[in-house]
Amino acid sequence: MAIEAWLSVLSVVAVLLALTVTRIAPDAILMAALAFLVVTGVLEPSQALVGFSNTGVMTIAALYVVAAGLKETGAVLWVANGLLGHPATLKRAQLRMLLPASTLSAFMNNTTVVAMFIPAIQEWSHKLGLSPSKLLLPLSYVAILGGTCTLIGTSTNLVVDGLLQSQKGVALGMFDLAWVGVPLLLLGGTFLMLFADRLLPRREGVIEQIDQAREYSVEFVVTQGGPLEGKSIAEAGLRNLRHGYLADIERGERLMTAVPPETQLVGGDVLVFIGAPECARELRQIRGLTPANGDIHKLDIANHHRCLVEAVIGPDFAGLGQTVRQSRIRSRFQAVILSISRQGRRLPGKVGDIRLQVGDTLLMETGQDFVDQYRYRKDFLLVSALNDSTPPNFHKAPVAIAVLAGLVIAAGVGLLSILEAALLAGGGMLVTGCITVSKARRYVDLSVLIVIAASFALGAAMTTSGAAQAIAEALVADWMSPWLALAVVYLLTVLFTETITNNAAAVLMFPLAMSVADHLGVSYMPFAIAIMFAASASFMTPLGYQTNLMVYGPGGYRMLDYLRLGAPLSLLVGASAVALIPLVWGF
Incomplete structure:
Protein backbone atom coordinates (compact mmCIF):
# COMPACT_ATOMS: atom_id res chain seq x y z
CA MET A 1 0.00 0.00 0.00
CA ALA A 2 1.05 3.59 -0.59
CA ILE A 3 2.02 5.90 2.27
CA GLU A 4 -1.42 7.59 2.08
CA ALA A 5 -3.09 4.22 2.56
CA TRP A 6 -0.98 3.44 5.63
CA LEU A 7 -1.75 6.86 7.08
CA SER A 8 -5.46 6.23 6.50
CA VAL A 9 -5.32 2.85 8.26
CA LEU A 10 -3.31 4.41 11.10
CA SER A 11 -6.00 7.09 11.52
CA VAL A 12 -8.79 4.51 11.65
CA VAL A 13 -6.94 2.34 14.19
CA ALA A 14 -6.14 5.38 16.34
CA VAL A 15 -9.78 6.48 16.27
CA LEU A 16 -11.02 3.02 17.22
CA LEU A 17 -8.58 2.79 20.13
CA ALA A 18 -9.36 6.30 21.35
CA LEU A 19 -13.11 5.71 21.23
CA THR A 20 -12.75 2.38 23.03
CA VAL A 21 -10.23 3.01 25.80
CA THR A 22 -10.33 6.77 26.49
CA ARG A 23 -12.89 9.21 27.82
CA ILE A 24 -12.13 11.85 25.20
CA ALA A 25 -15.31 13.15 23.57
CA PRO A 26 -16.02 11.30 20.27
CA ASP A 27 -16.45 14.53 18.32
CA ALA A 28 -12.99 15.71 19.45
CA ILE A 29 -11.44 12.39 18.42
CA LEU A 30 -13.02 12.43 14.96
CA MET A 31 -12.14 16.09 14.35
CA ALA A 32 -8.52 15.37 15.35
CA ALA A 33 -8.43 12.52 12.82
CA LEU A 34 -9.90 14.82 10.16
CA ALA A 35 -7.22 17.43 10.86
CA PHE A 36 -4.48 14.78 10.68
CA LEU A 37 -5.67 13.58 7.27
CA VAL A 38 -5.72 17.14 5.91
CA VAL A 39 -2.35 18.15 7.36
CA THR A 40 -0.62 14.99 6.07
CA GLY A 41 -2.04 15.53 2.59
CA VAL A 42 -4.09 12.35 2.48
CA LEU A 43 -7.20 14.43 1.77
CA GLU A 44 -7.85 17.84 0.31
CA PRO A 45 -9.87 20.14 2.61
CA SER A 46 -12.88 19.86 0.30
CA GLN A 47 -12.74 16.06 0.56
CA ALA A 48 -12.34 16.08 4.33
CA LEU A 49 -15.28 18.42 4.89
CA VAL A 50 -17.70 16.72 2.51
CA GLY A 51 -19.62 15.19 5.41
CA PHE A 52 -20.73 18.59 6.65
CA SER A 53 -22.74 19.09 3.47
CA ASN A 54 -24.05 15.54 3.22
CA THR A 55 -27.83 15.25 2.85
CA GLY A 56 -28.01 12.49 5.47
CA VAL A 57 -26.35 14.64 8.12
CA MET A 58 -28.60 17.61 7.37
CA ILE A 207 -38.76 4.01 42.25
CA GLU A 208 -38.93 0.72 44.17
CA GLN A 209 -35.63 1.49 45.93
CA ILE A 210 -36.61 4.92 47.23
CA ASP A 211 -37.55 3.74 50.72
CA GLN A 212 -34.19 2.01 51.06
CA ALA A 213 -32.25 4.80 49.38
CA ARG A 214 -33.48 7.82 51.26
CA GLU A 215 -31.79 6.96 54.55
CA TYR A 216 -32.81 9.32 57.41
CA SER A 217 -33.13 13.05 57.93
CA VAL A 218 -32.80 15.10 61.08
CA GLU A 219 -33.37 18.81 61.64
CA PHE A 220 -31.25 21.12 63.81
CA VAL A 221 -31.68 24.84 64.48
CA VAL A 222 -28.85 27.41 64.51
CA THR A 223 -28.96 29.04 67.93
CA GLN A 224 -29.72 32.78 67.91
CA GLY A 225 -26.54 34.64 68.90
CA GLY A 226 -24.67 31.34 69.14
CA PRO A 227 -21.11 30.59 68.01
CA LEU A 228 -22.22 29.43 64.54
CA GLU A 229 -24.23 32.52 63.59
CA GLY A 230 -22.45 34.45 60.83
CA LYS A 231 -20.10 31.57 60.02
CA SER A 232 -20.10 29.79 56.68
CA ILE A 233 -21.12 26.13 56.44
CA ALA A 234 -17.49 25.14 55.89
CA GLU A 235 -16.25 27.23 58.84
CA ALA A 236 -18.88 25.66 61.08
CA GLY A 237 -17.48 22.21 60.30
CA LEU A 238 -20.69 21.00 58.64
CA ARG A 239 -19.14 19.92 55.33
CA ASN A 240 -17.25 16.81 56.45
CA LEU A 241 -19.52 14.98 58.85
CA ARG A 242 -18.82 11.29 59.33
CA HIS A 243 -22.41 10.02 59.30
CA GLY A 244 -24.35 12.50 57.15
CA TYR A 245 -24.39 15.73 55.19
CA LEU A 246 -26.30 18.98 55.03
CA ALA A 247 -29.05 18.81 52.42
CA ASP A 248 -31.28 21.87 52.90
CA ILE A 249 -31.63 25.05 54.91
CA GLU A 250 -35.08 26.35 55.84
CA ARG A 251 -34.78 30.10 56.37
CA GLY A 252 -38.17 31.55 57.20
CA GLU A 253 -40.51 30.67 54.34
CA ARG A 254 -37.62 29.94 52.00
CA LEU A 255 -36.18 26.49 51.36
CA MET A 256 -32.54 26.51 50.19
CA THR A 257 -31.44 23.26 48.50
CA ALA A 258 -27.91 22.13 47.62
CA VAL A 259 -26.40 25.02 49.54
CA PRO A 260 -22.75 25.83 48.71
CA PRO A 261 -20.13 25.65 51.51
CA GLU A 262 -19.65 29.43 51.60
CA THR A 263 -23.30 30.04 52.61
CA GLN A 264 -23.44 31.97 55.87
CA LEU A 265 -25.58 30.66 58.70
CA VAL A 266 -28.26 32.86 60.26
CA GLY A 267 -29.73 32.41 63.71
CA GLY A 268 -32.98 30.48 63.47
CA ASP A 269 -31.97 28.58 60.32
CA VAL A 270 -33.35 25.05 60.29
CA LEU A 271 -30.66 22.75 58.93
CA VAL A 272 -31.84 19.47 57.35
CA PHE A 273 -29.23 16.72 57.47
CA ILE A 274 -29.39 13.35 55.69
CA GLY A 275 -27.51 10.26 56.78
CA ALA A 276 -27.36 7.34 59.17
CA PRO A 277 -29.11 7.51 62.54
CA GLU A 278 -25.71 8.26 64.14
CA CYS A 279 -25.81 11.62 62.38
CA ALA A 280 -28.02 13.06 65.14
CA ARG A 281 -25.53 12.08 67.86
CA GLU A 282 -22.69 13.64 65.87
CA LEU A 283 -24.58 16.91 65.42
CA ARG A 284 -25.46 17.17 69.13
CA GLN A 285 -21.75 17.55 69.85
CA ILE A 286 -21.53 20.76 67.79
CA ARG A 287 -22.00 23.94 69.86
CA GLY A 288 -24.53 26.34 68.42
CA LEU A 289 -26.93 23.66 67.11
CA THR A 290 -30.06 22.48 68.89
CA PRO A 291 -32.45 19.77 67.71
CA ALA A 292 -35.54 21.15 65.97
CA ASN A 293 -37.46 18.19 67.38
CA GLY A 294 -36.59 15.04 69.20
CA ASP A 295 -37.30 12.63 66.38
CA ILE A 296 -35.19 11.23 63.61
CA HIS A 297 -37.51 10.59 60.69
CA LYS A 298 -37.54 9.34 57.14
CA LEU A 299 -37.52 12.09 54.53
CA ASP A 300 -40.96 12.97 53.29
CA ILE A 301 -40.76 12.26 49.55
CA ALA A 302 -44.07 14.03 48.95
CA ASN A 303 -42.77 17.34 50.35
CA HIS A 304 -44.06 20.00 47.98
CA HIS A 305 -40.91 22.07 48.45
CA ARG A 306 -38.72 19.34 47.00
CA CYS A 307 -38.42 17.44 43.75
CA LEU A 308 -36.99 13.94 43.45
CA VAL A 309 -35.08 13.50 40.22
CA GLU A 310 -33.63 10.39 38.61
CA ALA A 311 -30.65 11.03 36.33
CA VAL A 312 -28.52 8.51 34.41
CA ILE A 313 -24.90 9.61 33.99
CA GLY A 314 -23.79 9.75 30.37
CA PRO A 315 -20.31 9.39 28.80
CA ASP A 316 -19.94 13.20 28.56
CA PHE A 317 -20.40 13.77 32.31
CA ALA A 318 -17.51 15.96 33.52
CA GLY A 319 -17.05 14.18 36.85
CA LEU A 320 -16.45 10.62 35.63
CA GLY A 321 -13.93 8.81 37.80
CA GLN A 322 -14.23 11.42 40.53
CA THR A 323 -15.93 11.08 43.88
CA VAL A 324 -19.24 12.83 44.40
CA ARG A 325 -17.49 15.36 46.60
CA GLN A 326 -14.79 16.04 43.96
CA SER A 327 -17.35 16.38 41.16
CA ARG A 328 -18.98 19.32 42.98
CA ILE A 329 -22.47 18.28 41.90
CA ARG A 330 -24.04 20.45 44.59
CA SER A 331 -22.58 23.68 43.25
CA ARG A 332 -22.69 22.76 39.56
CA PHE A 333 -26.25 21.43 39.42
CA GLN A 334 -27.77 22.79 42.65
CA ALA A 335 -28.76 19.25 43.59
CA VAL A 336 -28.13 16.85 46.46
CA ILE A 337 -27.45 13.18 45.70
CA LEU A 338 -29.47 10.97 48.02
CA SER A 339 -28.51 7.61 46.55
CA ILE A 340 -26.52 6.04 43.71
CA SER A 341 -27.49 2.79 42.02
CA ARG A 342 -25.07 0.78 39.88
CA GLN A 343 -25.93 -2.43 38.05
CA GLY A 344 -29.24 -2.65 39.86
CA ARG A 345 -27.81 -2.23 43.35
CA ARG A 346 -27.73 0.73 45.65
CA LEU A 347 -24.11 1.55 46.49
CA PRO A 348 -23.43 1.42 50.23
CA GLY A 349 -21.29 3.81 52.22
CA LYS A 350 -21.11 7.56 52.35
CA VAL A 351 -22.42 9.09 49.14
CA GLY A 352 -19.67 11.72 48.96
CA ASP A 353 -16.94 9.06 48.71
CA ILE A 354 -18.45 7.12 45.79
CA ARG A 355 -16.66 7.44 42.44
CA LEU A 356 -19.03 8.10 39.55
CA GLN A 357 -19.21 5.90 36.44
CA VAL A 358 -21.12 5.92 33.16
CA GLY A 359 -24.57 4.42 33.65
CA ASP A 360 -24.81 5.25 37.36
CA THR A 361 -28.34 6.25 38.32
CA LEU A 362 -28.48 9.19 40.69
CA LEU A 363 -31.44 9.80 42.94
CA MET A 364 -31.28 13.53 43.68
CA GLU A 365 -33.24 16.09 45.61
CA THR A 366 -33.35 19.44 43.92
CA GLY A 367 -35.53 22.36 42.89
CA GLN A 368 -38.68 22.05 40.80
CA ASP A 369 -37.04 23.44 37.65
CA PHE A 370 -34.12 20.98 37.52
CA VAL A 371 -35.67 18.72 34.87
CA ASP A 372 -36.42 21.57 32.47
CA GLN A 373 -33.03 23.14 33.06
CA TYR A 374 -30.79 20.09 32.67
CA ARG A 375 -32.58 17.60 30.43
CA TYR A 376 -30.89 19.18 27.39
CA ARG A 377 -27.38 18.81 28.80
CA LYS A 378 -25.10 16.01 27.62
CA ASP A 379 -24.00 15.13 31.17
CA PHE A 380 -27.10 12.97 31.64
CA LEU A 381 -28.73 10.49 29.26
CA LEU A 382 -32.02 10.63 31.13
CA VAL A 383 -33.46 13.15 33.55
CA SER A 384 -36.94 12.61 34.94
CA ALA A 385 -38.81 13.82 38.01
CA LEU A 386 -40.03 10.86 40.02
CA ASN A 387 -42.78 12.68 41.85
CA ASP A 388 -43.90 15.01 39.09
CA SER A 389 -47.68 15.07 39.20
CA THR A 390 -48.14 17.94 36.79
CA PRO A 391 -49.81 16.60 33.62
CA PRO A 392 -48.23 17.56 30.29
CA ASN A 393 -49.95 20.14 28.10
CA PHE A 394 -51.28 17.98 25.29
CA HIS A 395 -53.23 20.55 23.31
CA LYS A 396 -50.50 20.76 20.63
CA SER A 447 -21.70 16.54 19.00
CA VAL A 448 -23.47 13.67 17.21
CA LEU A 449 -23.65 15.64 13.96
CA ILE A 450 -19.93 16.47 14.18
CA VAL A 451 -19.07 12.81 14.81
CA ILE A 452 -21.05 11.73 11.76
CA ALA A 453 -19.75 14.47 9.46
CA ALA A 454 -16.12 14.01 10.54
CA SER A 455 -16.42 10.23 10.09
CA PHE A 456 -16.96 10.83 6.38
CA ALA A 457 -13.35 12.03 6.16
CA LEU A 458 -12.10 8.65 7.40
CA GLY A 459 -14.29 6.87 4.87
CA ALA A 460 -13.07 9.11 2.07
CA ALA A 461 -9.43 8.53 3.07
CA MET A 462 -9.89 4.76 3.07
CA THR A 463 -11.41 4.92 -0.42
CA THR A 464 -9.16 7.45 -2.18
CA SER A 465 -5.92 6.04 -0.73
CA GLY A 466 -6.74 2.48 -1.81
CA ALA A 467 -6.64 1.17 1.76
CA ALA A 468 -10.20 -0.15 1.62
CA GLN A 469 -9.50 -2.05 -1.59
CA ALA A 470 -6.34 -3.61 -0.15
CA ILE A 471 -8.10 -4.68 3.06
CA ALA A 472 -11.02 -6.10 1.08
CA GLU A 473 -8.68 -8.18 -1.05
CA ALA A 474 -6.98 -9.55 2.07
CA LEU A 475 -10.28 -10.14 3.85
CA VAL A 476 -12.24 -11.81 1.05
CA ALA A 477 -10.84 -14.94 -0.58
CA ASP A 478 -11.64 -15.73 -4.22
CA TRP A 479 -13.49 -18.89 -3.21
CA MET A 480 -15.77 -16.97 -0.83
CA SER A 481 -19.42 -16.76 -1.89
CA PRO A 482 -21.26 -13.41 -1.81
CA TRP A 483 -23.48 -14.73 1.01
CA LEU A 484 -20.46 -15.52 3.19
CA ALA A 485 -18.83 -12.18 2.37
CA LEU A 486 -22.07 -10.44 3.34
CA ALA A 487 -22.06 -12.28 6.67
CA VAL A 488 -18.44 -11.21 7.29
CA VAL A 489 -19.27 -7.55 6.58
CA TYR A 490 -22.33 -7.77 8.84
CA LEU A 491 -20.31 -9.34 11.67
CA LEU A 492 -17.52 -6.75 11.47
CA THR A 493 -20.08 -3.93 11.54
CA VAL A 494 -21.76 -5.40 14.63
CA LEU A 495 -18.39 -5.69 16.41
CA PHE A 496 -17.58 -2.05 15.57
CA THR A 497 -21.03 -0.94 16.73
CA GLU A 498 -20.63 -2.65 20.11
CA THR A 499 -17.34 -0.85 20.74
CA ILE A 500 -17.75 2.58 19.06
CA THR A 501 -20.70 4.71 17.97
CA ASN A 502 -23.13 3.14 15.50
CA ASN A 503 -22.82 6.00 13.01
CA ALA A 504 -19.02 5.93 13.04
CA ALA A 505 -19.13 2.16 12.54
CA ALA A 506 -21.37 2.57 9.49
CA VAL A 507 -19.16 5.23 7.89
CA LEU A 508 -15.96 3.26 8.52
CA MET A 509 -17.41 0.03 7.15
CA PHE A 510 -19.01 1.57 4.05
CA PRO A 511 -15.83 1.90 1.90
CA LEU A 512 -14.72 -1.56 2.97
CA ALA A 513 -18.08 -3.04 2.00
CA MET A 514 -18.00 -1.29 -1.38
CA SER A 515 -14.53 -2.70 -2.04
CA VAL A 516 -15.65 -6.21 -1.06
CA ALA A 517 -18.54 -6.01 -3.54
CA ASP A 518 -16.21 -4.68 -6.23
CA HIS A 519 -13.66 -7.44 -5.56
CA LEU A 520 -16.35 -10.12 -5.89
CA GLY A 521 -17.89 -8.45 -8.94
CA VAL A 522 -21.38 -8.30 -7.38
CA SER A 523 -23.88 -5.55 -6.57
CA TYR A 524 -22.97 -3.20 -3.72
CA MET A 525 -26.57 -2.73 -2.55
CA PRO A 526 -26.84 -5.85 -0.33
CA PHE A 527 -23.66 -4.80 1.45
CA ALA A 528 -24.84 -1.22 1.98
CA ILE A 529 -28.16 -2.45 3.38
CA ALA A 530 -26.37 -4.95 5.62
CA ILE A 531 -24.36 -2.09 7.15
CA MET A 532 -27.60 -0.23 7.91
CA PHE A 533 -29.04 -3.14 9.86
CA ALA A 534 -25.80 -4.29 11.49
CA ALA A 535 -24.87 -0.81 12.72
CA SER A 536 -28.19 -0.64 14.56
CA ALA A 537 -28.08 -4.21 15.89
CA SER A 538 -26.44 -3.39 19.22
CA PHE A 539 -27.98 -5.65 21.83
CA MET A 540 -25.07 -7.18 23.79
CA THR A 541 -23.69 -4.26 25.81
CA PRO A 542 -25.18 -1.17 27.44
CA LEU A 543 -22.54 1.04 25.80
CA GLY A 544 -23.13 0.11 22.15
CA TYR A 545 -26.38 2.03 21.74
CA GLN A 546 -27.63 5.01 23.71
CA THR A 547 -31.06 3.57 24.48
CA ASN A 548 -29.40 0.51 26.07
CA LEU A 549 -27.51 2.77 28.46
CA MET A 550 -30.61 4.83 29.22
CA VAL A 551 -32.47 1.82 30.69
CA TYR A 552 -29.39 0.48 32.50
CA GLY A 553 -30.02 2.21 35.83
CA PRO A 554 -33.82 2.56 35.81
CA GLY A 555 -34.18 -1.17 35.12
CA GLY A 556 -31.61 -2.20 37.70
CA TYR A 557 -29.65 -4.14 35.07
CA ARG A 558 -26.17 -5.61 35.13
CA MET A 559 -23.77 -6.25 32.25
CA LEU A 560 -24.61 -9.95 32.13
CA ASP A 561 -28.31 -9.19 31.56
CA TYR A 562 -27.49 -7.62 28.19
CA LEU A 563 -25.51 -10.67 27.08
CA ARG A 564 -28.12 -13.11 28.37
CA LEU A 565 -30.93 -11.56 26.34
CA GLY A 566 -29.00 -9.63 23.71
CA ALA A 567 -26.64 -12.31 22.40
CA PRO A 568 -29.35 -14.72 21.16
CA LEU A 569 -31.36 -11.77 19.84
CA SER A 570 -28.29 -10.52 17.96
CA LEU A 571 -27.72 -13.97 16.43
CA LEU A 572 -31.37 -14.25 15.41
CA VAL A 573 -31.48 -10.78 13.85
CA GLY A 574 -28.09 -11.20 12.15
CA ALA A 575 -28.86 -14.58 10.59
CA SER A 576 -32.28 -13.39 9.43
CA ALA A 577 -30.90 -10.16 7.96
CA VAL A 578 -28.14 -11.94 6.01
CA ALA A 579 -30.70 -14.40 4.68
CA LEU A 580 -33.35 -11.80 3.74
CA ILE A 581 -31.30 -8.90 2.33
CA PRO A 582 -30.13 -10.66 -0.89
CA LEU A 583 -33.71 -11.75 -1.57
CA VAL A 584 -34.74 -8.09 -1.82
CA TRP A 585 -31.50 -6.59 -3.18
CA GLY A 586 -29.94 -9.33 -5.26
CA PHE A 587 -26.22 -9.86 -5.78
Missing part, protein backbone atom coordinates in the same frame (compact mmCIF):
# COMPACT_ATOMS: atom_id res chain seq x y z
CA THR A 59 -31.67 15.37 7.45
CA ILE A 60 -30.69 14.11 10.90
CA ALA A 61 -30.35 17.72 12.11
CA ALA A 62 -33.85 18.55 10.84
CA LEU A 63 -35.34 15.42 12.39
CA TYR A 64 -33.97 16.44 15.79
CA VAL A 65 -36.38 19.39 15.64
CA VAL A 66 -39.27 17.15 14.58
CA ALA A 67 -38.58 14.76 17.47
CA ALA A 68 -38.30 17.73 19.84
CA GLY A 69 -41.75 18.96 18.82
CA LEU A 70 -43.24 15.52 19.43
CA LYS A 71 -41.59 15.32 22.84
CA GLU A 72 -42.44 18.83 24.01
CA THR A 73 -46.11 18.48 23.14
CA GLY A 74 -46.34 15.12 24.89
CA ALA A 75 -47.42 13.50 21.62
CA VAL A 76 -45.47 10.33 22.38
CA LEU A 77 -47.10 9.88 25.76
CA TRP A 78 -50.47 10.88 24.32
CA VAL A 79 -50.25 7.92 21.94
CA ALA A 80 -48.53 5.58 24.39
CA ASN A 81 -50.93 6.14 27.29
CA GLY A 82 -53.86 5.33 25.06
CA LEU A 83 -52.28 2.03 24.04
CA LEU A 84 -50.68 0.87 27.28
CA GLY A 85 -53.96 0.41 29.14
CA HIS A 86 -54.24 -1.94 32.13
CA PRO A 87 -53.13 -5.45 31.09
CA ALA A 88 -53.57 -8.27 33.57
CA THR A 89 -50.41 -10.26 32.75
CA LEU A 90 -46.76 -9.56 31.94
CA LYS A 91 -47.13 -10.96 28.39
CA ARG A 92 -49.98 -8.57 27.63
CA ALA A 93 -48.04 -5.73 29.19
CA GLN A 94 -45.04 -6.49 26.95
CA LEU A 95 -47.25 -6.66 23.86
CA ARG A 96 -48.94 -3.35 24.65
CA MET A 97 -45.55 -1.73 25.16
CA LEU A 98 -43.79 -3.23 22.12
CA LEU A 99 -46.41 -2.18 19.59
CA PRO A 100 -46.44 1.61 20.21
CA ALA A 101 -42.69 1.77 20.93
CA SER A 102 -41.75 0.05 17.66
CA THR A 103 -44.25 2.05 15.63
CA LEU A 104 -43.10 5.40 17.00
CA SER A 105 -39.42 4.44 16.60
CA ALA A 106 -39.98 3.81 12.91
CA PHE A 107 -40.77 7.49 12.35
CA MET A 108 -38.80 9.39 14.98
CA ASN A 109 -35.54 9.24 16.90
CA ASN A 110 -35.66 6.11 19.05
CA THR A 111 -33.67 7.83 21.80
CA THR A 112 -36.55 10.28 22.21
CA VAL A 113 -39.10 7.46 22.22
CA VAL A 114 -37.26 5.54 24.95
CA ALA A 115 -36.70 8.69 27.02
CA MET A 116 -40.43 9.40 26.96
CA PHE A 117 -41.43 5.80 27.69
CA ILE A 118 -39.10 5.14 30.66
CA PRO A 119 -40.91 7.22 33.31
CA ALA A 120 -44.30 6.12 31.97
CA ILE A 121 -43.34 2.42 32.14
CA GLN A 122 -41.84 2.86 35.61
CA GLU A 123 -45.12 4.24 36.91
CA TRP A 124 -47.10 1.73 34.86
CA SER A 125 -45.17 -1.30 36.14
CA HIS A 126 -45.44 0.02 39.70
CA LYS A 127 -49.22 0.26 39.45
CA LEU A 128 -49.52 -3.19 37.86
CA GLY A 129 -47.15 -4.82 40.33
CA LEU A 130 -44.67 -5.77 37.60
CA SER A 131 -40.87 -5.56 37.71
CA PRO A 132 -39.52 -2.75 35.48
CA SER A 133 -36.54 -4.97 34.63
CA LYS A 134 -38.91 -7.21 32.62
CA LEU A 135 -40.00 -4.29 30.44
CA LEU A 136 -37.30 -1.64 30.02
CA LEU A 137 -34.60 -3.64 28.20
CA PRO A 138 -37.17 -5.10 25.76
CA LEU A 139 -38.31 -1.49 25.26
CA SER A 140 -34.79 -0.49 24.17
CA TYR A 141 -34.40 -3.51 21.88
CA VAL A 142 -37.75 -3.10 20.16
CA ALA A 143 -37.10 0.62 19.67
CA ILE A 144 -33.85 -0.29 17.90
CA LEU A 145 -35.65 -2.84 15.70
CA GLY A 146 -38.47 -0.42 14.96
CA GLY A 147 -35.97 2.15 13.78
CA THR A 148 -34.75 -0.19 11.04
CA CYS A 149 -38.16 -0.30 9.34
CA THR A 150 -37.98 3.11 7.65
CA LEU A 151 -35.29 5.36 6.27
CA ILE A 152 -35.87 8.01 8.95
CA GLY A 153 -36.15 5.53 11.83
CA THR A 154 -32.50 5.82 12.83
CA SER A 155 -29.67 8.19 11.98
CA THR A 156 -27.56 5.26 10.73
CA ASN A 157 -29.98 4.64 7.87
CA LEU A 158 -29.77 8.29 6.84
CA VAL A 159 -25.97 8.29 7.03
CA VAL A 160 -25.60 5.26 4.75
CA ASP A 161 -28.27 6.65 2.41
CA GLY A 162 -26.29 9.88 2.24
CA LEU A 163 -23.15 7.92 1.32
CA LEU A 164 -25.05 6.05 -1.39
CA GLN A 165 -26.34 9.32 -2.82
CA SER A 166 -22.95 11.05 -2.83
CA GLN A 167 -20.87 8.10 -4.09
CA LYS A 168 -23.28 5.97 -6.12
CA GLY A 169 -26.10 8.36 -7.05
CA VAL A 170 -28.67 6.02 -5.45
CA ALA A 171 -31.38 7.25 -3.06
CA LEU A 172 -33.55 4.91 -1.02
CA GLY A 173 -37.26 5.48 -0.51
CA MET A 174 -38.95 5.98 2.84
CA PHE A 175 -40.24 2.40 3.12
CA ASP A 176 -37.66 0.47 1.07
CA LEU A 177 -36.08 -0.97 4.22
CA ALA A 178 -39.42 -2.26 5.47
CA TRP A 179 -39.07 -5.41 3.32
CA VAL A 180 -36.36 -6.57 5.72
CA GLY A 181 -37.02 -4.36 8.76
CA VAL A 182 -40.60 -5.48 9.39
CA PRO A 183 -39.77 -9.24 9.35
CA LEU A 184 -36.84 -8.58 11.70
CA LEU A 185 -39.11 -6.59 14.01
CA LEU A 186 -41.67 -9.39 14.05
CA LEU A 187 -39.01 -12.03 14.70
CA GLY A 188 -37.28 -9.96 17.37
CA GLY A 189 -40.55 -8.94 19.01
CA THR A 190 -41.72 -12.56 19.14
CA PHE A 191 -38.40 -13.61 20.66
CA LEU A 192 -38.71 -10.91 23.34
CA MET A 193 -42.30 -11.93 24.10
CA LEU A 194 -41.28 -15.58 24.52
CA PHE A 195 -37.94 -15.28 26.34
CA ALA A 196 -37.57 -11.85 28.00
CA ASP A 197 -39.44 -12.98 31.09
CA ARG A 198 -37.28 -16.12 31.38
CA LEU A 199 -33.91 -14.53 30.62
CA LEU A 200 -34.27 -11.28 32.55
CA PRO A 201 -34.19 -11.34 36.36
CA ARG A 202 -36.73 -9.57 38.52
CA ARG A 203 -35.02 -6.51 39.92
CA GLU A 204 -36.12 -3.27 41.48
CA GLY A 205 -35.70 0.03 39.72
CA VAL A 206 -35.13 3.39 41.30
CA ALA A 397 -50.02 16.98 20.44
CA PRO A 398 -52.47 16.45 17.53
CA VAL A 399 -50.68 19.20 15.59
CA ALA A 400 -47.28 17.59 16.16
CA ILE A 401 -48.60 14.21 15.04
CA ALA A 402 -50.15 15.82 11.95
CA VAL A 403 -46.78 17.39 11.07
CA LEU A 404 -45.07 14.01 11.41
CA ALA A 405 -47.77 12.36 9.30
CA GLY A 406 -47.23 15.00 6.62
CA LEU A 407 -43.51 14.25 6.58
CA VAL A 408 -44.10 10.50 6.22
CA ILE A 409 -46.72 10.86 3.48
CA ALA A 410 -44.80 13.47 1.46
CA ALA A 411 -41.59 11.42 1.54
CA GLY A 412 -43.35 8.06 1.25
CA VAL A 413 -45.18 8.86 -1.99
CA GLY A 414 -42.14 10.57 -3.49
CA LEU A 415 -43.64 14.06 -3.45
CA LEU A 416 -40.55 15.38 -1.65
CA SER A 417 -37.12 14.03 -0.86
CA ILE A 418 -36.42 12.92 2.72
CA LEU A 419 -34.35 16.05 3.33
CA GLU A 420 -36.99 18.40 1.94
CA ALA A 421 -39.76 16.73 3.93
CA ALA A 422 -37.68 16.82 7.14
CA LEU A 423 -36.84 20.51 6.69
CA LEU A 424 -40.49 21.40 6.12
CA ALA A 425 -41.60 19.28 9.09
CA GLY A 426 -39.02 20.93 11.35
CA GLY A 427 -40.23 24.33 10.20
CA GLY A 428 -43.81 23.20 10.75
CA MET A 429 -43.06 22.34 14.39
CA LEU A 430 -41.69 25.86 14.90
CA VAL A 431 -44.42 27.73 13.01
CA THR A 432 -47.26 25.92 14.77
CA GLY A 433 -45.74 26.54 18.19
CA CYS A 434 -45.12 22.88 19.01
CA ILE A 435 -41.65 23.95 20.11
CA THR A 436 -39.84 27.25 20.46
CA VAL A 437 -36.69 28.12 18.53
CA SER A 438 -34.58 28.22 21.70
CA LYS A 439 -35.69 24.75 22.79
CA ALA A 440 -35.30 23.35 19.28
CA ARG A 441 -31.74 24.63 19.20
CA ARG A 442 -30.94 22.83 22.46
CA TYR A 443 -32.41 19.56 21.17
CA VAL A 444 -30.09 19.50 18.13
CA ASP A 445 -27.16 17.34 19.25
CA LEU A 446 -24.20 19.04 17.59
